[in-house]
Amino acid sequence: MATEKKSTIAQASLRITLKRSPIGTPHKHRLVLRGLGLRKLNATVLRPASDQVKGMIAKVGYLLEVSPQ
Numbered sequence: 001m002a003t004e005k006k007s008t009i010a011q012a013s014l015r016i017t018l019k020r021s022p023i024g025t026p027h028k029h030r031l032v033l034r035g036l037g038l039r040k041l042n043a044t045v046l047r048p049a050s051d052q053v054k055g056m057i058a059k060v061g062y063l064l065e066v067s068p069q
Contacts, residue, residue, distance in 0.1 A: 012049040013069040017042060020063040029060050038064075 018038040022030045037045045047053045
């Protein structure tokens with residue numbers, strides 16, 4: 001029987017809020033917002049503080065408000 005070990009280390013997460021409208025932004029930036037799970041203004045999501053998520057935030061950071069969880 002294979003058993004999976006669950007990580008007991010709590011991974012840091014980021015609270016990401018969409019503060020500015022993506023209207024008039026490049027299409028790729030809107031796709032990044034969709035990838036983060038942000039669809040409406042003032043919507044907030046929790047995402048892990050991984051390199052991939054940090055790269056997405058760097059691309060559209062001018063539209064977001066980011067705080068550690």
